Amino acid sequence: MASLRKNKFLILRRVSQLAILVLFFGGNYFGWKVLTGNYSSAKILDRIVLSDPYAVLQMLAGGYWAAADLLIGALIVLLFYAIIGGRFFCAWVCPVNLVSDFTAWSKRKLNIKNNKRIVLSRNVRYYLLALGLIISAVIGVAAFEMVSPVTILSRSIIFGVGGGWLFITALFLFDWAVARNGWCGYLCPLGAFYALNGKYGLLKVYHDKDNCTLCNECFSVCPEVQVLSRVGKKDGYIKSGECTLCARCIDVCEDNALNFAMNYIKNNHNKR
Amino acid sequence: MASRRKVIENLFKSGAFMGFGGLLWGSAAGNAAETELALRPPGAFENDRDFVQACIKCGQCVEVCPYDTLKLATPGDGKAVGTPYFKPREIPCYMCTDIPCTRNCPSGALDLKRLQAKGSQPSIDTAKMGMAIIDPKACIAFWGIQCDVCYRACPLLDKALIIERKRNERTQKHAYLLPVVNGDHCTGCGVCEHVCVVEEAAISVLPVKIATGKAGGHYIKGWDKADEKRMELKEPATTDEEDIESGLNYLNEDNELY
Numbered sequence: 210m211a212s213l214r215k216n217k218f219l220i221l222r223r224v225s226q227l228a229i230l231v232l233f234f235g236g237n238y239f240g241w242k243v244l245t246g247n248y249s250s251a252k253i254l255d256r257i258v259l260s261d262p263y264a265v266l267q268m269l270a271g272g273y274w275a276a277a278d279l280l281i282g283a284l285i286v287l288l289f290y291a292i293i294g295g296r297f298f299c300a301w302v303c304p305v306n307l308v309s310d311f312t313a314w315s316k317r318k319l320n321i322k323n324n325k326r327i328v329l330s331r332n333v334r335y336y337l338l339a340l341g342l343i344i345s346a347v348i349g350v351a352a353f354e355m356v357s358p359v360t361i362l363s364r365s366i367i368f369g370v371g372g373g374w375l376f377i378t379a380l381f382l383f384d385w386a387v388a389r390n391g392w393c394g395y396l397c398p399l400g401a402f403y404a405l406n407g408k409y410g411l412l413k414v415y416h417d418k419d420n421c422t423l424c425n426e427c428f429s430v431c432p433e434v435q436v437l438s439r440v441g442k443k444d445g446y447i448k449s450g451e452c453t454l455c456a457r458c459i460d461v462c463e464d465n466a467l468n469f470a471m472n473y474i475k476n477n478h479n480k481r
Numbered sequence: 482m483a484s485r486r487k488v489i490e491n492l493f494k495s496g497a498f499m500g501f502g503g504l505l506w507g508s509a510a511g512n513a514a515e516t517e518l519a520l521r522p523p524g525a526f527e528n529d530r531d532f533v534q535a536c537i538k539c540g541q542c543v544e545v546c547p548y549d550t551l552k553l554a555t556p557g558d559g560k561a562v563g564t565p566y567f568k569p570r571e572i573p574c575y576m577c578t579d580i581p582c583t584r585n586c587p588s589g590a591l592d593l594k595r596l597q598a599k600g601s602q603p604s605i606d607t608a609k610m611g612m613a614i615i616d617p618k619a620c621i622a623f624w625g626i627q628c629d630v631c632y633r634a635c636p637l638l639d640k641a642l643i644i645e646r647k648r649n650e651r652t653q654k655h656a657y658l659l660p661v662v663n664g665d666h667c668t669g670c671g672v673c674e675h676v677c678v679v680e681e682a683a684i685s686v687l688p689v690k691i692a693t694g695k696a697g698g699h700y701i702k703g704w705d706k707a708d709e710k711r712m713e714l715k716e717p718a719t720t721d722e723e724d725i726e727s728g729l730n731y732l733n734e735d736n737e738l739y
């Protein structure tokens with residue numbers, strides 16, 4: 210029971226990620242109509258179209274004015290994540306998270322530190338985000354979509370076509386060799402997009418300094434450690450949009466110093 | 482001012498990084514989008530690059546195709562990754578009358594608009610997925626053997642695929658029954674390619690752009706009243722293409738050609 214409670218959000222996240230994957234898979238193989246398509250664009254109950262706003266933005270940059278269904282779909286997704294906040298997509302939806310979490314976990318278990326000789330800035334992803342749009346404009350084709358591990362990986366699972374294992378292995382090796390969460394935390398332009406989009410969202414992790422015993426557990430699990438800068442120093446929200454809302458920090462904190470809270474609403478429910 | 486120096490240095494570094502990465506990424510993505518040889522679902526853009534630009538790679542068309550005709554390209558397929566295509570020798574398009582693939586495309590990459598003549602309902606018969614081309618060396622009908630399998634399988638029998646009779650001079654008493662494709666009607670469904678009985682299909686579907694040519698404006702069909710009208714154009718030509726006058730009679734006049 211205790212371990213269940215200690216991993217509450219982790220389990221919920223895995224359920225969410227896998228459920229989406231299974232629904233997509235069933236949509237293709239068994240004709241289920243709950244969720245069809247894939248992470249680039251999906252249909253719910255054969256009605257509501259959802260689409261990846263960054264992909265649509267690249268299409269627009271490339272000079273293609275997409276059909277209304279797609280534009281509205283992108284807007285729905287954009288608003289949904291803007292309201293929830295943070296990189297909710299990254300931790301609760303994106304299939305790549307399964308790979309990067311596994312890699313991070315195995316590195317932690319084997320006590321492997323990041324490679325000191327390769328220094329990568331976490332801001333690279335914002336450059337890539339902009340670059341993706343610029344290249345799309347130049348070549349007239351959505352540029353990130355041509356190389357995105359997110360979509361190539363998911364397509365290979367959902368449609369059972371090749372290429373997936375190659376990408377899983379490449380991601381795994383990159384995260385091992387270069388940095389923990391190397392792809393998601395440093396390079397992925399889609400993650401960068403959602404980080405900007407979710408900056409002012411509602412759901413945030415709240416830190417309660419008085420409860421914090423400086424055990425550092427949260428730092429050892431957080432995929433975006435830089436967002437935890439206030440831990441042990443100041444009460445308040447983890448404000449950065451780069452927080453994936455994975456809630457792993459909440460799970461591992463034994464002292465009730467981290468909790469979900471609604472942004473903008475003065476928070477004191479977790480004071481004891 | 483070490484800090485200003487640092488700022489400029491960083492600017493250069495990120496500029497170089499963006500430039501290098503951008504060139505690499507741009508050429509990789511640009512190459513990957515170049516796929517003239519893919520056969521696309523019905524209702525796609527005529528120009529393949531436009532199609533690749535518009536398709537969001539969701540696979541809705543693939544999922545609704547009742548015959549599993551369509552596949553999404555993977556890296557290594559030589560088609561723009563993630564875009565739908567089909568290989569008729571494996572599974573052709575059976576030309577569903579309700580055209581579910583086109584109907585379900587959310588992006589406009591496939592659009593019923595492109596399958597309807599002005600003022601009429603969308604019809605799969607107007608699709609232009611490709612065009613069938615026959616290799617007379619491999620087609621046994623051209624050897625004098627009676628086959629006509631593709632002809633009978635064609636959903637637009639006697640329109641897209643017709644049989645032409647010709648005397649077989651070798652036997653002196655038989656006729657060749659030759660399959661001939663009419664490009665005005667062929668939809669590129671590839672049923673013919675699928676059923677062709679020889680080892681490697683003697684009739685195969687190619688993208689329209691590759692299968693078709695263009696004679697150009699200089700040629701006028703003297704026997705075609707409408708085409709001959711073009712000679713009467715009195716406006717001075719602005720482009721070489723429109724300049725019919727100067728090309729009209731050059732062989733009969735004694736002028737130098739160039």
Ligand code: SF4
Nearest residue numbers: 431452453455456458
């Ligand atoms: S701060 Fe917590 S919720 Fe946010 S990314 Fe880090 S571990 Fe996950």
Ligand code: SF4
Nearest residue numbers: 546574575576577582
């Ligand atoms: S018309 Fe029918 S058979 Fe042809 S690609 Fe579309 S869904 Fe498949």
Ligand code: SF4
Nearest residue numbers: 536537539540542586
């Ligand atoms: S349904 Fe349209 S956007 Fe989706 S994969 Fe097919 S052609 Fe592309």
Ligand code: SF4
Nearest residue numbers: 635667668670671673
């Ligand atoms: S591709 Fe072949 S079967 Fe299909 S319409 Fe053309 S000639 Fe007929």
